[in-house]
Amino acid sequence: MALDDLRRELCRALDTGAVLSDPAQLATYECDGLTGYRVVPALVVLPASTSQVAATVLACARRGVPFVARGAGTGLSGGALPHAEGVLIVLSRMRRILDIDVANQRMVVEPGVTNAEITRAVAAYGLYYAPDPSSQIVCTIGGNVAENSGGAHCLKYGFTTNHVVALEVVAPDGSVVDLGAPTLDPPGYDLRGVFVGAEGTLGVATKVTVRLLRTPEAVRTLVADFASPAQAGDAVSGVIAAGIVPAAVEMLDALAIAACEEATGAGYSRDAGAALVVELDGPQAEVAAEFDAVERICRDAGASHIRVAADDTERALIWRGRKAAFAAMGRLSPDYFVQDGVIPRMRLGEVLARMAEMAGEQGLRVANVFHAGDGNLHPLVLYDASRSGEAERAERLATAIVELCVEVGGSITGEHGVGTDKACSMPKMFSEADLAVMARVRAGFDPHGLANPGKVFPTPRLCGERPGPYKPHPLELAGVVERL
Amino acid sequence: MRADVGVRVLRPTDLREARDAVRDTPGALLFRGAGTKQDWGTAPESTDAVIDTAGLDQLVDHSAGDMVAIVGAGMPLSRLQEALAPAGQWLAIDPPLAADGATVGGVFAANDAGPRRLRYGTLRDLAIGVTVVLADGEVARSGGRVVKNVAGFDLVRLLCGSLGTLGLVTEVIVRLHPLPETSLTLRIPADPALATDLALALAHSVVEPSAMDAAEGGLWVRLEGRAAGVNAQADAVAALAGDLGAGCQRLDGDDEAAAWRRLREAHAGQPGETVARAAALPDRGAAVTVALDAAAGAAGVRAELASHAALGLHTARLTAENPVACAAAVADWRRRVSALGGTVVLRRGPHDLDAWLDPEVTPLSALTLMRAVKAQLDPDRRCAPGRFVGGI
Numbered sequence: 001m002a003l004d005d006l007r008r009e010l011c012r013a014l015d016t017g018a019v020l021s022d023p024a025q026l027a028t029y030e031c032d033g034l035t036g037y038r039v040v041p042a043l044v045v046l047p048a049s050t051s052q053v054a055a056t057v058l059a060c061a062r063r064g065v066p067f068v069a070r071g072a073g074t075g076l077s078g079g080a081l082p083h084a085e086g087v088l089i090v091l092s093r094m095r096r097i098l099d100i101d102v103a104n105q106r107m108v109v110e111p112g113v114t115n116a117e118i119t120r121a122v123a124a125y126g127l128y129y130a131p132d133p134s135s136q137i138v139c140t141i142g143g144n145v146a147e148n149s150g151g152a153h154c155l156k157y158g159f160t161t162n163h164v165v166a167l168e169v170v171a172p173d174g175s176v177v178d179l180g181a182p183t184l185d186p187p188g189y190d191l192r193g194v195f196v197g198a199e200g201t202l203g204v205a206t207k208v209t210v211r212l213l214r215t216p217e218a219v220r221t222l223v224a225d226f227a228s229p230a231q232a233g234d235a236v237s238g239v240i241a242a243g244i245v246p247a248a249v250e251m252l253d254a255l256a257i258a259a260c261e262e263a264t265g266a267g268y269s270r271d272a273g274a275a276l277v278v279e280l281d282g283p284q285a286e287v288a289a290e291f292d293a294v295e296r297i298c299r300d301a302g303a304s305h306i307r308v309a310a311d312d313t314e315r316a317l318i319w320r321g322r323k324a325a326f327a328a329m330g331r332l333s334p335d336y337f338v339q340d341g342v343i344p345r346m347r348l349g350e351v352l353a354r355m356a357e358m359a360g361e362q363g364l365r366v367a368n369v370f371h372a373g374d375g376n377l378h379p380l381v382l383y384d385a386s387r388s389g390e391a392e393r394a395e396r397l398a399t400a401i402v403e404l405c406v407e408v409g410g411s412i413t414g415e416h417g418v419g420t421d422k423a424c425s426m427p428k429m430f431s432e433a434d435l436a437v438m439a440r441v442r443a444g445f446d447p448h449g450l451a452n453p454g455k456v457f458p459t460p461r462l463c464g465e466r467p468g469p470y471k472p473h474p475l476e477l478a479g480v481v482e483r484l
Numbered sequence: 485m486r487a488d489v490g491v492r493v494l495r496p497t498d499l500r501e502a503r504d505a506v507r508d509t510p511g512a513l514l515f516r517g518a519g520t521k522q523d524w525g526t527a528p529e530s531t532d533a534v535i536d537t538a539g540l541d542q543l544v545d546h547s548a549g550d551m552v553a554i555v556g557a558g559m560p561l562s563r564l565q566e567a568l569a570p571a572g573q574w575l576a577i578d579p580p581l582a583a584d585g586a587t588v589g590g591v592f593a594a595n596d597a598g599p600r601r602l603r604y605g606t607l608r609d610l611a612i613g614v615t616v617v618l619a620d621g622e623v624a625r626s627g628g629r630v631v632k633n634v635a636g637f638d639l640v641r642l643l644c645g646s647l648g649t650l651g652l653v654t655e656v657i658v659r660l661h662p663l664p665e666t667s668l669t670l671r672i673p674a675d676p677a678l679a680t681d682l683a684l685a686l687a688h689s690v691v692e693p694s695a696m697d698a699a700e701g702g703l704w705v706r707l708e709g710r711a712a713g714v715n716a717q718a719d720a721v722a723a724l725a726g727d728l729g730a731g732c733q734r735l736d737g738d739d740e741a742a743a744w745r746r747l748r749e750a751h752a753g754q755p756g757e758t759v760a761r762a763a764a765l766p767d768r769g770a771a772v773t774v775a776l777d778a779a780a781g782a783a784g785v786r787a788e789l790a791s792h793a794a795l796g797l798h799t800a801r802l803t804a805e806n807p808v809a810c811a812a813a814v815a816d817w818r819r820r821v822s823a824l825g826g827t828v829v830l831r832r833g834p835h836d837l838d839a840w841l842d843p844e845v846t847p848l849s850a851l852t853l854m855r856a857v858k859a860q861l862d863p864d865r866r867c868a869p870g871r872f873v874g875g876i
Contacts, residue, residue, distance in 0.1 A: 193641025286713025
């Protein structure tokens with residue numbers, strides 16, 4: 001009843017055809033990139049302007065109806081999973097580039113503009129937008145803001161939050177608010193910084209101001225083959241110890257190499273135990289000096305072969321192979337979970353050994369693709385859903401792997417977000433007090449909890465109650481925190 | 485530094501003592517590191533007790549391989565840098581007042597930074613984890629010990645720059661950078677218009693300076709990295725300056741260090757000076773300078789300007805016999821900079837005569853949300869009440 005009323009109001013406020021309620025149409029929005037979770041939303045709206053987003057959110061707020069924002073739906077943690085009694089706000093129609101300020105290296109776009117479009121629009125000026133998630137061809141800047149997306153090059157350049165300077169957002173009460181500014185140090189709390197990465201739980205971004213970087217003078221890329229990931233890890237440590245900050249350091253293990261080669265033929269050595277991709281960029285002479293050092297360090301660490309990209313075409317091929325890694329797993333296994341965890345880089349060898357042990361115990365294979373420079377692991381847990389119990393074992397293994405990351409002092413997610421997928425793992429990483437304080441910040445923005453409810457924070461409904469005797473928090477055991 | 489006459493001062497030495505001090509001390513609290521930026525913001529409405537972080541000064545952990553350090557909030561920044569240097573690393577931030585003992589927690593709370601912000605950002609970019617004690621004694625952490633981490637809300641950024649109005653930050657986890665192998669600085673004589681043009685041209689060139697400051701009648705361009713890279717970049721800067729009709733002078737070693745010390749400290753000002761900071765888009769640099777000259781001229785005060793030119797940040801130091809004139813100049817400059825799309829805040833000076841920020845000139849559309857966040861984290865307004873924007 002309330003929903004019928006809401007639908008009528010939204011039909012008046014938005015363009016004809018911008019409010020979907022036909023079950024077949026609604027069903028196309030039932031999941032994002034994490035396809036294991038599916039919920040059909042009550043309504044879908046496709047606003048074309050900030051005022052239409054504001055009208056939608058206000059209509060929801062008046063009735064206490066939850067709303068979920070969605071960009072391209074490429075997220076891997078179920079952050080854009082719809083709410084069954086809620087409105088899904090799809091921002092794909094808001095895809096205008098509003099302003100390009102070349103002199104000050106700023107650009108203002110609507111949230112539905114894709115990551116790659118931003119760079120395409122300014123490439124002629126010698127500028128680019130740095131964060132480069134693997135899905136950059138299709139993922140939207142609005143989704144990047146929600147997830148604080150990274151990418152292979154965030155080791156040197158940082159994440160979305162380092163490159164988004166201002167936002168226009170519709171707050172959960174329907175008001176339109178500016179967070180941040182195109183200039184530095186806008187007075188007040190850095191609410192922009194809180195909003196970025198809050199996974200849509202604080203409102204809906206309707207305009208995004210990004211800073212652009214000058215395209216580097218030189219880019220050099222190599223692929224070094226090693227006998228094992230641990231040996232490749234030694235090379236990474238050597239590079240870091242030499243005071244070099246590469247633009248990107250990526251590692252693939254043997255299974256990942258095999259999958260990439262099946263899918264792309266990018267030229268990775270199939271007989272290597274691990275492939276290390278190192279990319280340097282910057283001023284020509286600087287890059288030349290450091291690239292020589294990187295080659296030497298790789299050789300000293302035992303590289304059996306080093307391939308240096310001869311030109312942009314070869315570099316693009318190397319990256320195509322790397323970025324296809326997730327999708328390529330389909331060549332090796334009918335089903336797989338993509339995991340995302342972070343460890344202190346120095347613990348790599350130990351974590352890989354533990355992970356192999358855990359996979360062996362479950363009788364499953366795990367392929368590994370890492371952003372090796374910053375310890376961000378993407379273990380791919382391979383399984384066959386047609387075999388009884390295998391999916392459950394794979395899911396348990398995937399969860400155990402992120403919990404291992406926390407145990408060694410890392411994080412449950414480096415870039416895919418918490419979303420629906422990991423909300424129940426949050427208490428592994430944060431204490432009740434930590435989560436309570438985050439919830440208070442959220443209540444400041446959204447006292448009624450209407451913006452993307454059920455995401456990020458564990459709920460009893462999602463995770464079950466956790467009564468029982470006191471058990472020391474994993475972080476206490478790891479010596480990371482003390483209980484007062 | 486303000487006198488603490490009649491005000492209790494507590495110096496906790498660990499997290500538990502800090503928690504107890506915040507929770508169990510009634511009334512309005514002021515958190516203090518070395519006290520070098522106590523003037524920032526509006527004077528708090530009241531202070532019943534000062535919680536001093538001097539006892540929270542440990543380098544808790546330095547993982548050189550991971551390039552991460554866990555630092556007690558009260559640790560002086562200069563002492564941290566000394567501890568990191570043997571590993572060839574540093575916390576890549578060079579704010580003023582480090583020589584006066586500025587602490588990591590204080591720099592964090594103020595979100596202060598120096599010339600090399602151009603390359604490395606501020607602690608908002610470099611801090612990856614934080615521990616905070618809220619007024620009700622709740623102890624919370626955000627972020628963690630790894631750089632790449634998107635789990636949970638980013639309270640690190642919220643707290644950085646909050647001037648101690650949300651809670652007591654007891655510990656900060658920071659990412660580190662390698663100390664550059666070589667540094668070289670070029671000084672290009674330039675008036676404000678040329679300095680702005682040069683800074684923009686360099687920002688669009690293949691050169692990647694770590695700092696570009698306009699002050700003392702010139703543009704100062706700092707290049708850091710490998711010797712070969714730095715020399716090649718220096719030639720490129722000289723060529724570009726030549727194209728715009730300017731020569732340049734090269735500085736290294738002690739001369740270079742002394743120059744940057746001066747340039748950096750110019751943004752802090754001296755006792756007796758009124759210090760105001762403008763932020764504008766970088767291409768408004770010359771206009772911001774002209775605006776200051778006009779405002780200072782009209783009010784009859786002396787004005788010096790130091791700018792992080794490529795960042796669009798400008799610090800004015802004003803002196804006059806009568807502080808009322810300085811306040812008038814700041815107010816006038818604020819209006820003029822606002823017309824250029826920028827903001828001006830008062831950092832040091834006659835707070836009783838001029839606001840830190842004038843909401844009439846600089847309306848904040850997010851003020852309602854900021855108040856709501858403050859009300860959630862510090863509902864009784866115990867943490868430096870009134871110090872922040874809009875009376876927060």
